[in-house]
Amino acid sequence: MEFMGFLGLVKLFGIFFYVGLFAIGGGLVAATFMQQILVEKYAVISAEKFYSMLAISESTPGPIGINLATYCGTEIYGPLGGIVTTFGEVLPSLIIIILVSRFFFNFQNKPAVQSAFSGLRPATGGLILVAMVSVFMVSLLDIPLFSQTASLADLFRWKSLIFYALCLAVVFRFKKVHPVFVVAAGAVFGIVFL
Secondary structure (H helix, E strand, O other), X not given: OOOOHHXXXXXXXXXXXXXXXXXXXXXXHHHHHHHHHHHHHOOOOOHHHHHHHHHHHHHOXXXXXXXXXXXXXXXXXXXXXXXXXXXXXXXXHHHHHHXXXXXXXXXXXXXXXXXXXXXXXXXHHHHHHHHHHHHHHHHHEOHHHHHHHOOHHHOEOHHHHHHHHHHHXXXXXXXXXXXXXXXXXXXXXXXXXX
């Protein structure tokens, strides 16, 4: 799929409007949709680059989904693409919030509305789980090397796996450690060791 000229911007807007409309559950759900569309379906961004973009979007201030949309748009089309994708990602939420704020209080206690919310919870959890597994596979497993050697020792990215285990231990052991310090440590680790 070409993303050149005015039609390219319209296509990008449409893709991110779709992501913003159906990514119920937050930024990691939006990231799953973006990965499926931009990496798997249209192959405009490599998987490795996408997950690096996701890591940067998670470590910068602001909502992950919007950060990632801006980053993807800028990567594909430049600054104008970043503006278009951000607007496309945010517009459905604005429309829905305006509509819901007018009518929700009249319908919030209806059984159908309660059932809809009950169904959205596990679906959202599943989409977040897909994003988590995808990030784990790229960051902790070296599947291409394992495919070549068929050695179980080559399946894991050992430095990353050990660092992940240490970060997990720190977060669970020292509950007062702010996550920003773990993210900063991850950035330093990546620069020094990877």
